[in-house]
Amino acid sequence: ETGVTQTPRHLVMGMTNKKSLKCEQHLGHNAMYWYKQSAKKPLELMFVYNFKEQTENNSVPSRFSPECPNSSHLFLHLHTLQPEDSALYLCASSQGTTRDTDTQYFGPGTRLTVL
Amino acid sequence: AQSVTQPDIHITVSEGASLELRCNYSYGATPYLFWYVQSPGQGLQLLLKYFSGDTLVQGIKGFEAEFKRSQSSFNLRKPSVHWSDAAEYFCAVVPSGGYQKVTFGTGTKLQVIP
Numbered sequence A: 001e002t003g004v005t006q007t008p009r010h011l012v013m014g015m016t017n018k019k020s021l022k023c024e025q026h027l028g029h030n031a032m033y034w035y036k037q038s039a040k041k042p043l044e045l046m047f048v049y050n051f052k053e054q055t056e057n058n059s060v061p062s063r064f065s066p067e068c069p070n071s072s073h074l075f076l077h078l079h080t081l082q083p084e085d086s087a088l089y090l091c092a093s094s095q096g097t098t099r100d101t102d103t104q105y106f107g108p109g110t111r112l113t114v115l
Numbered sequence B: 001a002q003s004v005t006q007p008d009i010h011i012t013v014s015e016g017a018s019l020e021l022r023c024n025y026s027y028g029a030t031p032y033l034f035w036y037v038q039s040p041g042q043g044l045q046l047l048l049k050y051f052s053g054d055t056l057v058q059g060i061k062g063f064e065a066e067f068k069r070s071q072s073s074f075n076l077r078k079p080s081v082h083w084s085d086a087a088e089y090f091c092a093v094v095p096s097g098g099y100q101k102v103t104f105g106t107g108t109k110l111q112v113i114p
Helices: none
Strands: A004-007 A010-013 A018-025 A031-037 A044-050 A053-057 A064-070 A073-079 A087-094 A110-114 B003-005 B010-014 B019-021 B024-026 B032-038 B044-050 B056-058 B064-068 B073-078 B087-094 B108-113
Touching: A004 A087, A010 A018, A018 A031, A018 A087, A031 A064, A031 A073, A044 A064, A044 A073, A053 A064, B003 B087, B010 B019, B019 B108, B024 B073, B032 B064, B032 B073, B044 B056, B044 B064, B044 B073, B073 B087
Parallel strands: A010 A110, B010 B108
Antiparallel strands: A004 A018, A018 A073, A031 A044, A031 A087, A044 A053, A064 A073, A087 A110, B003 B024, B019 B073, B032 B044, B032 B087, B056 B064, B064 B073, B087 B108
């Protein structure tokens, strides 16, 4: 399998549930990202990992907890979410070259609905 | 404030017609520029990117974009649109020195009619 994959593609959860989103990249990259895409809003960067270390947390509420066990896998653990957290969550990866030209490649996203 | 603007929220074109999607940015120095496309229910696919050099950039699927420093623009074009081009298009910018800090526009939704 090539590129960036995400599972599940769709997720419906209640506000008291705990679930996890998974992202895997097959590109040999060293940087991975979580974005949130809500209707009528620009993509919002949530977290950045470089070589498994978190280097960016864009003021994301603690009910979102990322985990990056290795450079190929990235998780987003969810608990006690709110309905306004319903969105498309996109994972991306890049080489992590520490240069501005580092290009990000995206997965298909997980459509999350919080009831 | 630094920003990326896509002035057109929604555009409708006939199949076979030409297309131009607008993107303007406001940054002090020349940023690095990208166009992505998102089909319904899918993630973002990179169409093309501009870092330096020739200001006319060729991308995949027959798309091209032209960087115009004087107008702070990076418009996306295609000479003849196909029905399969119906999607949402995002302009994205990385400011010089803004490694990994990609700013996306709000997107332009393209509808193609027969």
